[in-house]
Amino acid sequence: MKPLIVVASCVLGVSLTNCSKQRVPFDPATALEKEISGQNVYDHVKALVDFGPRPAGSNALERSRLYLIEQLAALGWETQRQTFKTQTPQGEIEFTNLRARFGENRWEEKVSGLLCSHYDTKLYTRFEFVGANDAGSSTGLLVELARVLQSRPDLAGELELVFFDGEEAFGPNITPKDGLYGSKHYAKEMLLTPDLIPDWGLLLDMVGDKDLKIRAGVQIPRSSIQDLAKARAEGYVVDMEAVQSSLEMLSRDLLSAAEDLEVRKEVGISPDYIIDDHIPLNVIAGIPTIDLIDFDYPYWHTPGDTLDKISAESLAISGRVTLQMVEKYLLAR
Secondary structure (H helix, E strand, O other), rough: OOOOOEEOHHHHHHHHHHOOOOOOOOOOHOOOHOOOOOHHHHHHHHHHHOOOOOOOOOHHHHHHHHHHHHHHHHEEEEEEEEEEEEEEEEEEEEEEEEEEEEEEOOOOOOOOOEEEEEEOOOOOOOOOOHHHHHHHHHHHHHHEEEEEEEOHHHHHHHEEEEEEEOOOOOOOOOEEOOOOOHHHHHHHHHHOHHHHOOEEEEEEOOOOOOOOOOOEEEOHHHHHHHHHHOOOOOEEOOOOOHHHHHHHHHHHHHHHHHOOOOOOOEEEEOOOHHHHHHHHHOOOOOOEEEEOOOOOOOOOOOOOOHHEEHEEEEEHHHHHHHHHHHHHHHOOO
């Protein structure tokens, strides 16, 4: 009989301050957030948009993958493809999550946290959907975070970057059987090595709107807990009370980071739940993960989600807040 393992990144909410295996002192004079270039992020987004629509299983998405692998390798990050096939409303589709760690042969080590984004675009046949904001913005931002983090191997080594495939549903909306394909698979695979499950995660999605209003998703709807619980491996139980307690701490850390940088107008917490790739990470793998997302975006899933709707300034704000939160509040204590 497989032994029962309770999967919760931290047994108590306060233990987010105790889980990390390494403490990295924070020096505001050399804070990494100062090094973020919104123009660099914009250039990465443009490169992705130039590939055209990038739905799961497409040649354009493979070209995007090769671009990401090349960019990350040049910055000292080693990548792994996590490829799998599953049934969808479009039939069996092959998906590939892209994982990145700093340095070589780091895959058997536990990292403290995840920085994530999906990199596929929603499939449309009636119009061309290039997804500059959804999810070009967050994908490009992860590459820029990789560039900045390379100057601090002590921090970079504590993180894994994850580019999820198949976040988008093939039907109109994400349902228990359609969408979040990559994050569900990633979360289930994590259960195979419970000692290596990270302590926390930050998911980025739609972070480039010129009129930036990030309202982070931190609520976990009960329906998701019930539906995704069926996907857990036998013998594994997620302590959702512990996860939700940790989510509250992550929310406070995000707001503190925004206060530090004087961008509270642009960054807040959503009072509603949002269905995104953070849900499987929380519910299946027990990794407390919040979703930094600007869902107040009139061009969402329309042909208008193009480069002219995002800005280097907004991309820089999103990157600065992310790094401030990671460096000062998650890895320094």
